[in-house]
Amino acid sequence: xxxxxxxxxxxxxxxxxxxxxxxxxxxxxxxxxxxxxxxxxxxxxxxxxxxxxxxxxxxxxxxxxxxxxxxxxxxxxxxxxxxxxxxxxxxxxxxxxxxxxxxxxxxxxxxxxxxxxxxxxxxxxxxxxxxxxxxxxxxxxxxxxxxxxxxxxxxxxxxxxxxxxxxxxxxxxxxxxxxxxxxxxxxxxxxxxxxxxxxxxxxxx
Numbered sequence: 001x002x003x004x005x006x007x008x009x010x011x012x013x014x015x016x017x018x019x020x021x022x023x024x025x026x027x028x029x030x031x032x033x034x035x036x037x038x039x040x041x042x043x044x045x046x047x048x049x050x051x052x053x054x055x056x057x058x059x060x061x062x063x064x065x066x067x068x069x070x071x072x073x074x075x076x077x078x079x080x081x082x083x084x085x086x087x088x089x090x091x092x093x094x095x096x097x098x099x100x101x102x103x104x105x106x107x108x109x110x111x112x113x114x115x116x117x118x119x120x121x122x123x124x125x126x127x128x129x130x131x132x133x134x135x136x137x138x139x140x141x142x143x144x145x146x147x148x149x150x151x152x153x154x155x156x157x158x159x160x161x162x163x164x165x166x167x168x169x170x171x172x173x174x175x176x177x178x179x180x181x182x183x184x185x186x187x188x189x190x191x192x193x194x195x196x197x198x199x200x201x202x203x204x205x
Contacts, residue, residue, distance in 0.1 A: 047105030126161030
């Protein structure tokens with residue numbers, strides 16, 4: 001939906017994303033990369049293209065030899081990114097570091113072994129799988145173990161959610177992740193709903 005310069009992506013009556021409220025999507029990248037210092041060659045996988053806020057925030061922090069794979073399952077979202085939402089992407093889709101896949105991010109995670117330094121997931125409204133029941137598999141124990149295998153040593157899994165989910169946080173712990181949970185505003189400074197970002201690293205073994 002569009003109203004003037006404001007865009008909104010909806011699932012029925014539920015708003016998934018709004019172009020005026022980008023703070024937490026940007027924070028997903030900021031929090032995920034804070035432990036990597038100035039490494040120029042990070043390998044990153046982003047699940048969910050959305051309006052490009054996470055991608056743009058990631059590119060602003062990554063070095064010239066970094067590579068970013070973006071998986072977006074919904075063809076319409078990719079079409080919007082090249083059409084009415086093009087201005088929001090500010091050239092990020094043509095950045096030579098970026099490869100855009102029309103694919104389920106789970107299909108990129110499953111075969112990977114120690115490939116990614118960071119996996120950033122914003123594919124739904126959180127671990128509840130609002131839009132697509134199959135998304136639940138990303139957040140189930142098997143999906144989390146697959147993500148752990150796909151991460152390089154020292155890598156991180158960062159997950160965005162519209163709200164808290166204590167069971168998911170416990171599941172991360174049970175599958176061997178060390179977890180930090182951050183509450184971030186939908187907009188900045190200090191405005192909008194509080195969203196949740198988990199930044200998790202696989203523990204030894």
